[in-house]
Amino acid sequence: MTRPDTPILDHIAGPADLRQMDGRTLAKLSQEVRAEVVSAVSETGGHLGSSLGVVELTVAIHAVFNTPSDKLIFDVGHQCYPHKVLTGRRDRIRTLRQKDGLSGFTKRSESEYDPFGAAHSSTSISAALGFTIGRDMGKPTGDAIAVIGDGAISAGMAYEALNNAGAEGRRLFVILNDNEMSIAPPVGAMSAYLSSLYAQEPFQKMRALAEGFESALPGPMRDGARRARQIVTGQGGETGSLFEALGFDYVGPIDGHDMGQLLSVLRSAKARATGPVLIHCCTVKGKGYAPAEKAADCGHGVSKFDPVTGEQAKSKPTAPAYTKVFGQALADAAARDPDVVAITAAMPSGTGVNIMAERYPNRVFDVGIAEQHGVTFAAGMAASGLKPFAAIYSTFLQRGYDQIVHDVALQNLPVRFAIDRAGLVGADGATHAGAFDIGYLSALPNMTVMAASDEAELVHMVETARVHDSGPIAFRYPRGNGVGVALPEMPQPFEIGKGRVVEEGSDVAFLSFGAHLGVVREATALLASQGVSATIADARFAKPLDLDLIHQLARHHGALLTVEQGARGGFGAQVLHALAASGAFDKGLAIRTLTLPDRFIDQASPAEMYEEAGLTAADLAKSAMQALGRETKVVPLRA
Numbered sequence: 001m002t003r004p005d006t007p008i009l010d011h012i013a014g015p016a017d018l019r020q021m022d023g024r025t026l027a028k029l030s031q032e033v034r035a036e037v038v039s040a041v042s043e044t045g046g047h048l049g050s051s052l053g054v055v056e057l058t059v060a061i062h063a064v065f066n067t068p069s070d071k072l073i074f075d076v077g078h079q080c081y082p083h084k085v086l087t088g089r090r091d092r093i094r095t096l097r098q099k100d101g102l103s104g105f106t107k108r109s110e111s112e113y114d115p116f117g118a119a120h121s122s123t124s125i126s127a128a129l130g131f132t133i134g135r136d137m138g139k140p141t142g143d144a145i146a147v148i149g150d151g152a153i154s155a156g157m158a159y160e161a162l163n164n165a166g167a168e169g170r171r172l173f174v175i176l177n178d179n180e181m182s183i184a185p186p187v188g189a190m191s192a193y194l195s196s197l198y199a200q201e202p203f204q205k206m207r208a209l210a211e212g213f214e215s216a217l218p219g220p221m222r223d224g225a226r227r228a229r230q231i232v233t234g235q236g237g238e239t240g241s242l243f244e245a246l247g248f249d250y251v252g253p254i255d256g257h258d259m260g261q262l263l264s265v266l267r268s269a270k271a272r273a274t275g276p277v278l279i280h281c282c283t284v285k286g287k288g289y290a291p292a293e294k295a296a297d298c299g300h301g302v303s304k305f306d307p308v309t310g311e312q313a314k315s316k317p318t319a320p321a322y323t324k325v326f327g328q329a330l331a332d333a334a335a336r337d338p339d340v341v342a343i344t345a346a347m348p349s350g351t352g353v354n355i356m357a358e359r360y361p362n363r364v365f366d367v368g369i370a371e372q373h374g375v376t377f378a379a380g381m382a383a384s385g386l387k388p389f390a391a392i393y394s395t396f397l398q399r400g401y402d403q404i405v406h407d408v409a410l411q412n413l414p415v416r417f418a419i420d421r422a423g424l425v426g427a428d429g430a431t432h433a434g435a436f437d438i439g440y441l442s443a444l445p446n447m448t449v450m451a452a453s454d455e456a457e458l459v460h461m462v463e464t465a466r467v468h469d470s471g472p473i474a475f476r477y478p479r480g481n482g483v484g485v486a487l488p489e490m491p492q493p494f495e496i497g498k499g500r501v502v503e504e505g506s507d508v509a510f511l512s513f514g515a516h517l518g519v520v521r522e523a524t525a526l527l528a529s530q531g532v533s534a535t536i537a538d539a540r541f542a543k544p545l546d547l548d549l550i551h552q553l554a555r556h557h558g559a560l561l562t563v564e565q566g567a568r569g570g571f572g573a574q575v576l577h578a579l580a581a582s583g584a585f586d587k588g589l590a591i592r593t594l595t596l597p598d599r600f601i602d603q604a605s606p607a608e609m610y611e612e613a614g615l616t617a618a619d620l621a622k623s624a625m626q627a628l629g630r631e632t633k634v635v636p637l638r639a
């Protein structure tokens with residue numbers, strides 16, 4: 001594959017080199033960085049659109065600020081590819097999101113230029129404020145600059161940070177990267193407010209309340225800024241008032257692709273700021289690469305693609321994606337039951353609720369990146385008598401945990417949690433792993449917790465959740481495609497707390513919770529080839545547990561192994577508690593709990609990550625042999 005011609009970039013060793021360049025050269029360099037990002041992501045896949053949108057901004061920040069002493073903190077971190085190219089990682093940029101390669105996000109362990117890791121949104125201002133306190137208390141750290149998107153700034157945590165930063169009044173830079181896009185078009189009053197800011201004032205007529213800013217700006221901008229200030233302070237204009245009310249100086253809006261504007265504004269802000277400053281920067285998501293600019297999601301997340309045409313490599317699925325199966329089952333449930341409503345936190349297509357939204361737009365609520373609010377909002381809906389399905393990825397539901405405890409479980413409100421991306425997700429890595437939900441939900445009184453072992457089970461679980469109106473209920477399912485089983489014509493609710501035996505055996509029993517059932521089947525085939533007969537049970541429920549089934553498995557087999565795609569403290573722990581409480585260990589019991597290990601696992605393919613986790617079929621078979629006290633070397637093992 002031909003690589004782009006990058007004569008300027010080829011001579012960049014690090015951000016210090018940018019500080020020697022004039023604006024025209026920096027603008028040219030930006031084009032080369034853009035070409036490099038397109039070329040690299042065409043080979044790896046990844047968050048293309050967000051990265052393309054911040055190329056000039058990233059170049060300008062590094063040219064003006066003294067990174068890594070100054071701390072550049074990207075919110076979410078999915079837009080950091082140009083930053084990685086410029087900060088000594090260009091030689092590995094084609095390993096993005098691959099096993100042993102660069103992370104797709106900022107990561108402290110990867111570079112001194114990544115002062116704060118991210119991947120979940122809306123943390124940057126808080127972290128930047130923390131650095132400013134460190135600086136002011138004498139720690140060897142320079143200015144802090146948070147770059148946050150218009151989607152990310154819709155989350156509560158960002159407001160908490162703005163509120164705190166405004167009150168602290170310390171020198172701090174927040175750059176609002178406003179591309180009028182989240183993953184889907186952004187929603188909410190804040191988004192409308194930001195749009196109104198640049199509807200009121202075209203570029204160049206920037207506004208800076210402090211006189212000092214104005215006088216530091218070049219001629220035409222200074223006039224624009226002064227006019228804007230007069231509009232606001234003299235004639236009651238509203239521009240920037242929200243941020244100013246929070247204690248920030250507001251500068252903008254500026255054109256985030258105009259190197260001249262960026263350099264002027266950043267330099268004057270750097271020279272003059274005494275307190276917190278918000279620079280409102282307007283950009284285009286996918287900028288400069290037509291297929292991304294034209295795409296409905298502006299190329300937010302792409303698989304490998306042909307850089308000439310933009311056509312993405314799509315493998316032919318052998319079975320429908322779990323997300324789609326859920327989305328369809330939810331829409332069907334909504335058709336049967338007018339009380340069914342759905343909530344998403346800025347992920348309508350990622351969670352599949354867009355399918356229901358097409359049919360029932362007034363019953364699907366996108367709350368923006370606001371999982372905490374989304375959970376309590378769902379609790380309110382449940383309290384009103386509706387049947388809310390809060391469709392939130394496992395990893396992002398962590399944001400709403402106190403709301404799950406305090407607003408949902410404690411009040412025993414029947415919120416249905418549809419938990420996608422359960423287990424290891426692949427290229428997004430540890431930050432996005434759905435590792436903890438089994439544990440954090442099963443710990444809660446009143447909560448019912450299910451996991452789907454295949455896509456047909458998922459359909460039945462949607463129905464189980466719909467009819468379960470006596471308390472909260474959750475069901476989890478993984479990223480990716482189902483296993484290819486036939487889907488039921490008409491879903492049937494499961495009996496709460498009842499599992500099923502999938503295959504009868506005699507020597508050892510596997511009690512599987514969720515989508516690792518296929519791997520369990522492979523493990524039993526390996527065991528069969530060694531003359532070991534295994535029972536396979538699908539627990540369906542982590543809470544309440546099917547105690548009869550568990551006791552029966554424990555009693556009639558030489559060993560019992562629980563299997564789950566989740567961290568320690570989850571399903572296996574629940575089983576151990578139940579067996580201990582019944583005294584099953586008093587007489588001795590060979591048992592193993594097969595979970596994710598107690599460490600974070602870096603990005604790779606899901607299969608590679610499960611291998612790293614020690615959850616392959618061979619690993620399971622080996623554990624079974626060990627639990628039975630038999631020779632293990634006959635089983636094919638991972639090195």
Ligand SMILES: Cc1ncc(C[n+]2csc(CCOP(=O)(O)OP(=O)(O)O)c2C)c(N)n1
Pocket residue numbers: 049050053076078079119120121148149150151152153179181182183285300345346347369371396399
């Ligand atoms: C807490 C949390 N919820 C959801 C997401 C998923 N997510 C990642 S990027 C994104 C959109 C961010 O939009 P914006 O901040 O405007 O950045 P852009 O992609 O437009 O550059 C969302 C919803 C996340 N990373 N973290």
Ligand SMILES: CC(=O)[C@@H](O)[C@H](O)COP(=O)(O)O
Pocket residue numbers: 047076078119183301350421425428479
């Ligand atoms: C950055 C981020 O959080 C999302 O874009 C995420 O990468 C989406 O993941 P899926 O591809 O699994 O929907």
Ligand SMILES: [Mg+2]
Pocket residue numbers: 149150151177178179180181182
């Ligand atoms: Mg955006």
